[in-house]
Amino acid sequence: MLGRVLIIDDNPGVGQALALLLSLHDIASVHAATPEAGLAVLAREPVDLVIQDMNFSADTTSGEEGAALFRALRERAPDLPVILLTAWTRLEAAVQLVKAGAADYLAKPWDDAKLLATVQNLLELGQNNRELARQREERRERRLRREALAARHDLRGVVHASEAMGRVLELACQVARADLPVLITGPNGSGKECIAAVLHANSGRAQEPFVAVNCGALPGELIESELFGADSGAFTGAHKARAGRFEAAGAGTLFLDEIGNLPLAGQVKLLRVLETGRFERLGGSRTLSSRARVLSATNADLKAMVREGRFREDLYYRLAVIEIAVPPLAERRDDILPLAEHFLAGRATLDDGARDALLAHAWPGNVRELKNAIERATLLAAGGVIGADHLALPPAVPPAHRSLDEPSREAVVAALAQAQGVVSRAASALGLSRQGLYRRMDRYGLQADPASH
Numbered sequence: 374m375l376g377r378v379l380i381i382d383d384n385p386g387v388g389q390a391l392a393l394l395l396s397l398h399d400i401a402s403v404h405a406a407t408p409e410a411g412l413a414v415l416a417r418e419p420v421d422l423v424i425q426d427m428n429f430s431a432d433t434t435s436g437e438e439g440a441a442l443f444r445a446l447r448e449r450a451p452d453l454p455v456i457l458l459t460a461w462t463r464l465e466a467a468v469q470l471v472k473a474g475a476a477d478y479l480a481k482p483w484d485d486a487k488l489l490a491t492v493q494n495l496l497e498l499g500q501n502n503r504e505l506a507r508q509r510e511e512r513r514e515r516r517l518r519r520e521a522l523a524a525r526h527d528l529r530g531v532v533h534a535s536e537a538m539g540r541v542l543e544l545a546c547q548v549a550r551a552d553l554p555v556l557i558t559g560p561n562g563s564g565k566e567c568i569a570a571v572l573h574a575n576s577g578r579a580q581e582p583f584v585a586v587n588c589g590a591l592p593g594e595l596i597e598s599e600l601f602g603a604d605s606g607a608f609t610g611a612h613k614a615r616a617g618r619f620e621a622a623g624a625g626t627l628f629l630d631e632i633g634n635l636p637l638a639g640q641v642k643l644l645r646v647l648e649t650g651r652f653e654r655l656g657g658s659r660t661l662s663s664r665a666r667v668l669s670a671t672n673a674d675l676k677a678m679v680r681e682g683r684f685r686e687d688l689y690y691r692l693a694v695i696e697i698a699v700p701p702l703a704e705r706r707d708d709i710l711p712l713a714e715h716f717l718a719g720r721a722t723l724d725d726g727a728r729d730a731l732l733a734h735a736w737p738g739n740v741r742e743l744k745n746a747i748e749r750a751t752l753l754a755a756g757g758v759i760g761a762d763h764l765a766l767p768p769a770v771p772p773a774h775r776s777l778d779e780p781s782r783e784a785v786v787a788a789l790a791q792a793q794g795v796v797s798r799a800a801s802a803l804g805l806s807r808q809g810l811y812r813r814m815d816r817y818g819l820q821a822d823p824a825s826h
């Protein structure tokens with residue numbers, strides 16, 4: 374259903390004819406025989422467009438009544454499009470009202486095709502405007518939420534504009550003060566360590582140390598001594614007693630990165646610290662206690678590792694009391710351009726082609742890949758303007774596929790121009806839903822009006 378039209382005309386024949394014509398084209402209508410009845414309908418029901426007569430009393434042809442009705446409609450609904458119907462001998466009054474803001478006028482007897490085209494275009498324009506207003510409102514709400522979060526918390530400079538990342542940060546801030554372990558999951562380079570930093574900065578331990586250990590960087594025995602420390606002679610080469618990271622973290626935060634790489638022996642010891650707060654250095658007999666909060670991160674599927682017997686189930690549940698999943702960059706495309714601008718830091722600017730290329734890329738390496746791409750392009754860009762060539766991003770999906778899934782900015786512009794700005798037509802040409810096309814238009818900063826490109 375394209376919309377709902379209010380017909381205000383004292384002639385029932387006109388009302389019926391228009392209602393039939395519109396209903397044949399999937400447009401609902403309601404008929405009112407007097408200006409008062411029309412205004413009453415408007416006050417009570419949703420109306421997207423008005424078609425109004427200019428004269429309502431049999432003995433008047435001046436158009437005064439029509440003008441008064443038009444003004445009354447304007448007053449009540451300034452943005453409601455109004456089409457005037459008028460005798461072709463009395464066009465002047467209608468022309469005046471079009472100057473005063475009426476959408477259009479048609480002479481009686483009207484031409485069905487022309488009237489229909491006018492109505493369809495106006496209804497569609499109204500839908501476009503409502504959709505754009507909705508998107509603007511959504512962005513505004515997101516921005517307000519972002520500002521509110523940033524005002525109350527230390528976000529450690531984490532850039533975010535997407536709904537998904539907003540939720541991740543809200544959750545992180547919410548659980549930061551709880552003294553519970555948090556497991557941060559997500560693919561490579563998605564920002565897991567950034568989230569760990571936010572958790573620490575907003576905890577009651579922000580003044581205590583933040584100690585990060587990469588469990589994937591060291592082989593089995595070394596990672597244990599790294600975590601728990603070693604007394605002299607604990608193993609070959611351990612000449613001096615050495616404190617581990619649990620001790621170094623004190624009452625602060627211990628961040629165990631790539632926890633999926635911790636060997637089973639280490640997992641047992643870690644589980645014990647989490648359960649009892651107690652541990653011993655390797656080769657040591659004295660029992661030490663830990664007050665550190667443990668955060669961990671992984672890009673592995675720990676649950677699958679549990680099923681395969683490679684990760685202890687009891688440890689998994691200890692670590693993942695709270696789980697924060699950082700989505701891949703491809704699932705939060707609204708973050709791409711703000712992140713790019715952040716990494717550019719004003720050293721260069723992006724041209725339209727570069728923006729399109731950034732938005733179209735799949736980012737398997739996530740934010741880290743984006744950061745590297747921007748660094749490289751900044752070096753290569755002459756004159757401080759980065760083009761798609763400087764980014765040198767490999768096409769992520771086969772081009773044939775892409776034209777269906779992700780139309781380029783040019784494709785969207787061309788389709789809109791072809792469809793003379795009629796979004797539903799452009800959408801079907803691109804094989805998208807109307808909503809889908811609106812999302813792309815929003816992303817590419819396009820308006821429905823083809824004249825504005």
Ligand SMILES: Nc1ncnc2c1ncn2[C@@H]1O[C@H](COP(=O)(O)OP(=O)(O)OP(=O)(O)O)[C@@H](O)[C@H]1O
Pocket residue numbers: 530531532533559560561562563564565566567568630672712715740741744
């Ligand atoms: N939202 C963000 N805002 C600003 N910088 C970010 C953001 N997300 C990630 N980064 C930057 O991108 C890089 C990768 O992020 P980070 O190290 O946190 O990812 P990771 O998920 O821990 O990666 P890995 O799985 O490889 O350990 C870092 O330089 C980080 O500062």
Ligand SMILES: [Mg+2]
Pocket residue numbers: 565566630670
């Ligand atoms: Mg990391």
